[in-house]
Amino acid sequence: MDFDTRAKQWDNDPIKWERAAAVAAAIRNRVQLSPDLRAMEYGCGTGLLSFALCRELGAITLADSSTGMLAVLQEKITASGMNHLQPLHLDLAVDPLPTERYDLIYTLMTLHHVSDVERILRDFHALLRPKGALCIADLDQEDGSFHGASFDGHPGFEREALREQLVRAGFDSVHFETCYLMRKPQGDRIREYPIFLAVATRA
């Protein structure tokens, strides 16, 4: 998927804003946010979710593997003066683990693009401080129609299988809820794709 090319138009889609706002509300509901918390967003894109949460958090690292997304993000940070948001070019499939540790990691619609899910869940666990929380918002398992036949990522996630993967990665409590319903036209009807929020904590 060519996120570099799509970056400049990303924020023109009101659904992406609405989705980020719904996920931010669900995170706020499950996690005690505070300016004392150091956070990372993984797969931040243009930072829609972090901009929704940034007044309630301390320093936020916004990580993404797309230079196009990070360029748009940097423009938004400069324009808003939200200088506690720090872009980071990072792909945990190939880059070494950053040395910084976080109280909160959140990720929206990115896990289904990551081929080795077990590995990245272990990385997230390693990047969290004790008592830290991981929030994953992503598609429930679907039939592949969300992205279409040429997509080589995951067709969403089955919640119980993901829960087991999180436990194997070292997380101890995992809570799932539905936090948003994506609607996409398909032929002459509208298809609905639920998005879950999983909140996992480490000891």
Ligand SMILES: C[S@@+](CC[C@H](N)C(=O)[O-])C[C@H]1O[C@@H](n2cnc3c(N)ncnc32)[C@H](O)[C@@H]1O
């Ligand atoms: C569907 S977009 C979601 C962007 C943003 N979270 C949002 O909801 O608006 C997925 C994002 O994940 C990023 N991404 C995909 N694979 C990645 C990887 N292995 N490491 C870091 N970022 C990745 C893409 O560049 C893209 O910005």
